[in-house]
Amino acid sequence: MTASRALRGAQDVSQATVLKVNNAAKEIGYVGNHLAASLTKTNSNLIGVVLPNLTNVVFSHVMNGITEALGNTIFQPVFGVTEWDEDREYEVIKNILSWRPAGMIVTGTGLPASTRLILERANIPLVQIMDTDGEVIDSVVGFSHEKAGYDMAQALLKIGKRRIGFIGCIVNNDRRAAKRRVGFRRALKEANLDFCCEVNEAAVSSVSLGRKLMQEALQDCPDMECIYFTNDDIAAGALFYCIERGIDVPSRLTLVGFNGMDISNSFPGRLATSVTDLTGIGTEAAKILLKRCTGEKSEVSERIVLEPRIELGNSVSNAPTEYD
Amino acid sequence: MTASRALRGAQDVSQATVLKVNNAAKEIGYVGNHLAASLTKTNSNLIGVVLPNLTNVVFSHVMNGITEALGNTIFQPVFGVTEWDEDREYEVIKNILSWRPAGMIVTGTGLPASTRLILERANIPLVQIMDTDGEVIDSVVGFSHEKAGYDMAQALLKIGKRRIGFIGCIVNNDRRAAKRRVGFRRALKEANLDFCCEVNEAAVSSVSLGRKLMQEALQDCPDMECIYFTNDDIAAGALFYCIERGIDVPSRLTLVGFNGMDISNSFPGRLATSVTDLTGIGTEAAKILLKRCTGEKSEVSERIVLEPRIELGNSVSNAPTEYD
DNA sequence: TCAGGTATCGATACCGGTATCGATACCGGT
DNA sequence: ACCGGTATCGATACCGGTATCGATACCTGA
Numbered sequence: 185m186t187a188s189r190a191l192r193g194a195q196d197v198s199q200a201t202v203l204k205v206n207n208a209a210k211e212i213g214y215v216g217n218h219l220a221a222s223l224t225k226t227n228s229n230l231i232g233v234v235l236p237n238l239t240n241v242v243f244s245h246v247m248n249g250i251t252e253a254l255g256n257t258i259f260q261p262v263f264g265v266t267e268w269d270e271d272r273e274y275e276v277i278k279n280i281l282s283w284r285p286a287g288m289i290v291t292g293t294g295l296p297a298s299t300r301l302i303l304e305r306a307n308i309p310l311v312q313i314m315d316t317d318g319e320v321i322d323s324v325v326g327f328s329h330e331k332a333g334y335d336m337a338q339a340l341l342k343i344g345k346r347r348i349g350f351i352g353c354i355v356n357n358d359r360r361a362a363k364r365r366v367g368f369r370r371a372l373k374e375a376n377l378d379f380c381c382e383v384n385e386a387a388v389s390s391v392s393l394g395r396k397l398m399q400e401a402l403q404d405c406p407d408m409e410c411i412y413f414t415n416d417d418i419a420a421g422a423l424f425y426c427i428e429r430g431i432d433v434p435s436r437l438t439l440v441g442f443n444g445m446d447i448s449n450s451f452p453g454r455l456a457t458s459v460t461d462l463t464g465i466g467t468e469a470a471k472i473l474l475k476r477c478t479g480e481k482s483e484v485s486e487r488i489v490l491e492p493r494i495e496l497g498n499s500v501s502n503a504p505t506e507y508d
Numbered sequence: 509m510t511a512s513r514a515l516r517g518a519q520d521v522s523q524a525t526v527l528k529v530n531n532a533a534k535e536i537g538y539v540g541n542h543l544a545a546s547l548t549k550t551n552s553n554l555i556g557v558v559l560p561n562l563t564n565v566v567f568s569h570v571m572n573g574i575t576e577a578l579g580n581t582i583f584q585p586v587f588g589v590t591e592w593d594e595d596r597e598y599e600v601i602k603n604i605l606s607w608r609p610a611g612m613i614v615t616g617t618g619l620p621a622s623t624r625l626i627l628e629r630a631n632i633p634l635v636q637i638m639d640t641d642g643e644v645i646d647s648v649v650g651f652s653h654e655k656a657g658y659d660m661a662q663a664l665l666k667i668g669k670r671r672i673g674f675i676g677c678i679v680n681n682d683r684r685a686a687k688r689r690v691g692f693r694r695a696l697k698e699a700n701l702d703f704c705c706e707v708n709e710a711a712v713s714s715v716s717l718g719r720k721l722m723q724e725a726l727q728d729c730p731d732m733e734c735i736y737f738t739n740d741d742i743a744a745g746a747l748f749y750c751i752e753r754g755i756d757v758p759s760r761l762t763l764v765g766f767n768g769m770d771i772s773n774s775f776p777g778r779l780a781t782s783v784t785d786l787t788g789i790g791t792e793a794a795k796i797l798l799k800r801c802t803g804e805k806s807e808v809s810e811r812i813v814l815e816p817r818i819e820l821g822n823s824v825s826n827a828p829t830e831y832d
Numbered sequence: 833t834c835a836g837g838t839a840t841c842g843a844t845a846c847c848g849g850t851a852t853c854g855a856t857a858c859c860g861g862t
Numbered sequence: 863a864c865c866g867g868t869a870t871c872g873a874t875a876c877c878g879g880t881a882t883c884g885a886t887a888c889c890t891g892a
Contacts, residue, residue, distance in 0.1 A: 185841075185842060185843080185844095185879095185880080185881095186840080186841055186842070188878095188879065188880065189841090189880090192880090194880095196839070196840060196841075197839095197840070197841080198839075198840060198841090201840080201841085213625065213626065213629045215602065215605050215606050215626065215629070215630070216606040216878095216879085217547075217606055217608060217877090217878055217879065218606045218607050218608075218879095219543050219546050219547045219552060219607065219608055219877085219878080219879085220547055220847090220877070220878035220879035220880085221878080221879055221880075222543050222847095222879090223541075223543045223544055223547060223846095223847045223848065223849090223877090223878080223879070223880090224846075224847050224878095224879060224880045224881075225847085225880085226847095228543060230586070237572070238562075238568050238571050238572040238575060239568060239569060239572040239787075241565060241568070243568075244562050244563060244565070244567075244568035244571075245563060247562050247568075248561070248562040248563040248589075251562060251587075251588075251589045252589075255589070260586060260588065260603060260604070260607075261586070261587060262554070262584060262585070262586045262587075263575075263585060263586075263587070264575075264584065265572075265575045265576075265579070278539065279584060280584070281539050282539050282540040282541055282542045283542045283543065283584075284541060284542075284543055301537065302537065302539065305537050305539070306539070390770045390773070391770050391771060391773050391774050392770070392773045392776070417770065420774065421774070424774045424775055427751065428775070446714045446715050446716070446741065447715060447771060449714070449715050449716045450715050450744065450745070450748045450774065451748055451752070452716070463563075509849095509850080509851095509871075509872060509873080509874095510870080510871055510872070512848095512849065512850065513850090513871090516850090518850090520869070520870060520871075521869095521870070521871080522869075522870060522871090525870080525871085540848095540849085541847090541848055541849065542849095543847085543848080543849085544847070544848035544849035544850085544877090545848080545849055545850075546849090546877095547847090547848080547849070547850090547876095547877045547878065547879090548848095548849060548850045548851075548876075548877050549850085549877085550877095
C-alpha cells in the first residue's frame with residue numbers, strides 16, 4: 185500500500201520512503217499494471233479512436249493530431265478501423281468500450297441507432313469528427329462537407345467557370361465525399377447549371393486512378409473548363425496527365441481537389457483545392473476530451489468548426505502558365 | 509459466474525441458460541469489462557504498437573497492415589508515437605507494457621539498453637519492424653536498409669550512371685534513411701566513386717521541399733546524371749521541378765526515390781525507386797504475434813525479410829521520354 | 833505531564849471478471 | 863433400488879492495484 189502511494193506520488197508518504205520505494209522499483213524492474221489500477225476507477229485512461237482507415241493520408245493526419253495532443257498526458261489511444269462498414273463499426277466501438285475508456289473519438293456523424301445507444305450508455309465524453317452535417321451525440325469537431333462543396337462551387341462560378349465536370353472516388357459509404365458533391369451541385373443548380381460530365385469509380389483514390397479517370401472524362405466530354413474531384417490525389421493524377429498531354433492547367437482546364445495535402449503542391453498554383461486542417465481536427469478533438477476528462481466543466485459539449493480555406497491558385501487569373 | 513460462462517461461450521452451461529443470459533445481457537445493454545477479464549490472465553489481448561510517427565505515409569501503411577491483420581481477432585492495437593526520440597520511446601513502451609499486452613510491435617532495431625531490458629522482462633512476443641540491420645531481441649520483419657541502398661547503387665552503376673548526387677531529408681535520428689545512404693556509398697566506393705554532390709535537410713520530407721532541394725542541387729552541381737533521394741516525395745518534387753524546367757527525366761537526369769508509394773507513379777516510368785512492401789511488413793509482424801499469442805509453438809522467433817524490388821522504369825533504356 | 837493534532841504507515845475491502853472446486857440433480861446400467 | 867458418472871450451476875478465492883480507515887509514533891501547546 186505504502187509502496188503504491190510512493191510510486192504514484194500520493195499523499196501521506198515520507199520523503200525517505202518514497203526514495204526507498206523508487207529505488208527498489210527500479211532495481212527489480214517494476215512495471216505497474218494499468219489494468220488493475222483502472223479496475224478500481226470507473227474508467228481507464230485509454231482514449232478510444234475509431235477511424236475508417238489509415239492508409240488514407242487524410243486519417244493518418246487526423247490520427248497524428250490526436251497522438252500529438254495526447255502526447256505528454258496520461259492518456260493513451262487505443263484504436264479501431266471500420267473500413268466504412270457499419271457492422272464492423274459497431275463491433276469495434278463495443279470492443280473499445282469494454283476497455284472502459286475515459287473518452288472516445290469517432291469518425292462521422294449520424295451514427296446508426298444501436299451504435300448511438302452503446303455510446304450514450306457508456307456515459308463518457310464523445311467527440312465525433314470530420315463532419316458536422318449529421319446528428320451529433322455529444323461534441324463535434326470538423327466542418328460541413330456539404331457547405332465545403334457548395335462554397336467551392338460558388339467560388340468557381342464567381343471566376344466564370346460554367347462547364348464543370350465531376351470525377352469521384354467514393355468507396356463504400358464514404359458519405360463525406362458524397363456530401364461535397366451534393367453541396368457543389370446545389371450551388372450549380374442555383375445557377376441553373378449541373379455537372380456537364382460525371383465519372384465515378386468505387387475504388388480507393390490514387391494518382392494512377394486520377395490519370396485514368398481523367399482520360400475517360402476527356403473522351404466523354406472534351407469541352408469541360410473545370411473539374412471538381414473528390415480528393416487531391418486524383419486531381420493531381422489528372423494534372424499530371426494534362427501536363428503530359430500538353431493541356432494547359434488551369435488556363436484551359438481548371439482542376440479542383442480537396443484537402444490541400446502535400447501532393448496538391450506538386451505544381452504550385454496549378455491545382456485549386458479546399459485546404460482542410462486535418463491535424464487540427466485531431467488535436468482539437470483530443471483537447472476537448474482532455475478538458476472533459478481532467479477538468480471540472482465536464483458537462484459542456486462543444487462544437488468546433490474548422491472551415492476549409494479555398495485556394496484557387498492560378499485558377500483565379502487563368503493566365504496561361506508561365507515558368508519563372 | 510454462470511452468466512460469465514454463458515457470455516463467453518464456455519463449457520458447462522445448458523443451451524437454455526445461454527439463451528436466457530444473452531437475452532438479458534442484450535436487454536440491459538451489458539458491455540463487459542476487458543480490464544477485469546485481463547487482470548485474471550497474465551496478459552491482456554492488447555497488442556502494443558510503437559511507431560516514430562503517423563503523418564509519414566510510410567508508417568500509416570505499416571499501421572494499416574497491422575490493423576488489417578488484427579481485424580477479426582480478439583486482439584486490439586494500442587499505440588504510441590515516439591517522434592524518433594529515444595527517451596520518449598522508453599516512456600511510451602513502458603506505458604504500453606503496463607497494459608500487459610499480449611505482444612509488442614516496435615519500430616527499429618538496436619534499441620537502447622534500458623528499453624531492451626523492460627521489453628525482455630515483459631516476456632511477451634516482440635516483433636521489431638522496418639529494419640533488419642541492427643540487433644534484434646526476438647523476431648523481426650523488414651529488410652536491410654544498408655543493402656537496399658547498396659543494391660540500388662549497383663543497379664544504377666550497371667546501367668552506366670557515374671555522376672551521382674544525393675539529396676536527403678533525415679529527421680532527428682531516422683537511422684534507416686542514413687543507412688541507405690551508407691549502403692549506397694559503399695557500392696560507389698567499390699567502383700572508386702563517391703557522391704558528386706550532396707544536399708541534406710533536417711526536415712520532414714515533402715514535395716515542396718523536393719523542389720527546393722533539387723533547385724539547390726542543380727545550382728551546386730549542374731552536371732549530375734543521377735540523384736539518389738531518401739524518399740519518394742522529395743524525388744517526386746524534384747521530378748516536378750525538372751518537368752517545369754524542361755529537364756528531361758530520366759534521359760538527361762535519373763531520379764531515384766524510395767518506397768514506391770503512390771506518388772512515385774505520378775509520371776509512370778519517370779522515377780526509379782525501390783518498391784517496399786510496407787503493408788506487408790505490418791501484416792507479417794501482426795501474423796507472427798497472432799501465431800505466438802494463440803498457437804503452441806510460442807518459442808520460435810522469426811526473421812522475415814521483405815526485400816525491396818528495384819524499379820528503374822524508363823531509366824533503364826534512358827530513351828528521351830515520349831508520350832504515347 | 834497530558835490531551836489533541838499530525839505525519840506516516842499497514843490492514844482490509846473492493847473493482848469485475850475467471851478458475852477452481854464442491855454441490856446438486858439427473859441419467860443409465862446392473 | 864442403488865451406484866458411479868455426467869451435466870449444470872453456484873460459492874469462493876484471486877488477479878494487482880487503490881480508497882478507506884484504523885493504528886502508531888511523534889510533536890505541540892497548555
